[in-house]
Amino acid sequence: MIARIFLVFLFIHEASLEVTVEGVVGGSVVLPCFESADQRTIQDINVNWRHNESRFVYDIIKGKASDEDQELEYKNRTESFPEVYLKGNFSLRLKNLQETDTGKYSCFINKESQEEEVNLIVKGRPEISEDKNNHKGDKLEDKENQGAQTRPEMIVMFLLPLSILVFM
Template sequence: MADEVSLQETVVGFIGGSAVLPCSSKEPPLTIQGIDVRWRHSGQSVYDIINVNGSVEEQKHEYNNRAETFPEEYKTGNFSLKLNNLQHTDAGEYKCYIMESEVHLLWIVELLIKGV
């Protein structure tokens, strides 16, 4: 099992707007059945993708109905997160863990929030 850390990305969003936080595996997975993806902000759950299904079971309530992914993109290895109705409290470092059988990928995305 190899651990790999990607370069940090920076995304700028505006209060009340939306931002897409990038997260993808370098090669499209052969099968997405066994892949788990976990999005975290300050250690709190933002969104999970478990066996191809989005899961909000552990999601912190601040992200209810504001976090979404793009299921049609999973097969290409794209597990990016779209955060809607941005708030000042959304600013900070997000971590996206992609857990495949042999490789664990970690994306670190810094979200900067600008006022209107």
């Protein structure tokens, strides 16, 4: 019985749902990153945001934003929320989206002790429609930010082993 509880805990601990955020060219999105660890002082906070594992997007060093190593393509397009750092929120706003921003973003908290991953999908701007009176300008749909979504496959992959253990 203890082994089953341990395995369930292990599955819960290791199963992290993949988060997907969608945005449109020229819009902005917030890439989520949260830490559930104990309280820290502002000096203890070091966070590194990377794109496709190598591009330097944004750093928070000792509780302060740092653009020292930031790639040129992200200059003046990123911001975080310092007022919520001590609550464990290191989410990043990425503005003026470009199609090249599509990809996997990693948020490393305190020297890789915790890593959060977010997939960003950037789509082209919606087309402009024409109404019956030949007026242009109404967008079919404005998708500024679809928000974070979890992938159903990951939920199933998590629940299947859990249900097998519970019903054994």
